[in-house]
Amino acid sequence: MNAHNIAVIPGDGIGTEVTPEGVLALKAAAQRFDIDLTFEEFNFASCDYYLAHGQMLPDDWKATLSRFDAIFFGAVGLPDKVPDHVSLWGSLLQFRREFDQYINLRPCKLMPGIKSPLADRQPGDIDFYVVRENTEGEYSSIGGKIFEGTERETVMQETVMTRTGVDRVLKYAFELAKKRPRGKLTSATKSNGISITMPYWDERVKAMHAFYPEIDVDQFHIDILTANFVLHPDWFDVVVASNLFGDILSDLGPACTGTIGVAPSANINPEGAFPSLFEPVHGSAPDIAGQGIANPIGQIWCGAMMLDHLGHEEAGKAMLDAIEAVLAKADPNVLTPDLKGQGTTRDLAQAIIEAI
């Protein structure tokens, strides 16, 4: 499988500035490794599309995007034009659900030349993945409210863990750990306080571990785990968590590695029944949009994750190596202002493309 169709959705704000650079970087890697990538760009899932059509997506979006092997996404949201819950629920969250992207994957890696907010941490000290369950768990819509406005007012929302849902995210995490040199997996739990679903999660971790005896497994309750992300980030390799815990860890992890402009993420349907979606962690950054100074690294790193996912691990690694090489040079004329340089989006992207 050497040919892939990629849907490109720039979205809003700096999304429209960084996705073209990400595509150029992907083209450079594709050329070097002889991969046949075809790109098609779409203007939906943006606030301008919403203002013109009254909805974020065309009615036939699912059929349209199903034809693609992956979605290369920028960022969505312009809160001055469209409320964030409308733009986000009407686009990204639809993709995640309808395409059963049950893995949310975020690398947390301290890159050369970037200062960690954690004192004295060097590249190499922080290099792990957070694997978040992306479809069930604490984020269910089962529940309700009764006796509203009275003394008996009662609200409830249920956590839903299915064996299928838990096992598939654990399996993905173990497989990822197997590919990593350290081969270590950490499970986020809270079975001391949440006494039904979390012991079940722990039980499934044990059951899955039996299939991967070579993986070194430990577990922490979520409270001390967040502390250890800050105190001992070097302890972690692959961290697997339920939807809520994973949500927290997947913001905390990248935050420990410096600027938001470099962090990528992936929403994955591992079986490939549907396209997976690759997007930087950052949003549309309306405060700097239109100035051509957004850091393109998060978007380019997403491209590396996408190639990796499509089976081109060497090409993905070459893109990441190029990013690291450019960051290590620390040329202030190339680095964007968020990295304390005076370079533009184009300057930084071009340097990475040349390195690829």
Ligand code: NAI
């Ligand atoms: P944001 O990530 O867009 O911006 C936060 C801060 O980081 C801003 O000061 C921005 O200038 C800076 N920043 C972000 N990316 C950068 C980059 N590549 N280079 C340099 N600086 C960068 O988050 P914010 O301001 O909370 O949200 C803005 C809009 O983006 C909202 O509509 C929000 O809903 C949306 N959003 C969308 C996401 C997505 O599409 N997945 C994720 C997060 C926010």
Ligand code: MG
């Ligand atoms: Mg979050």
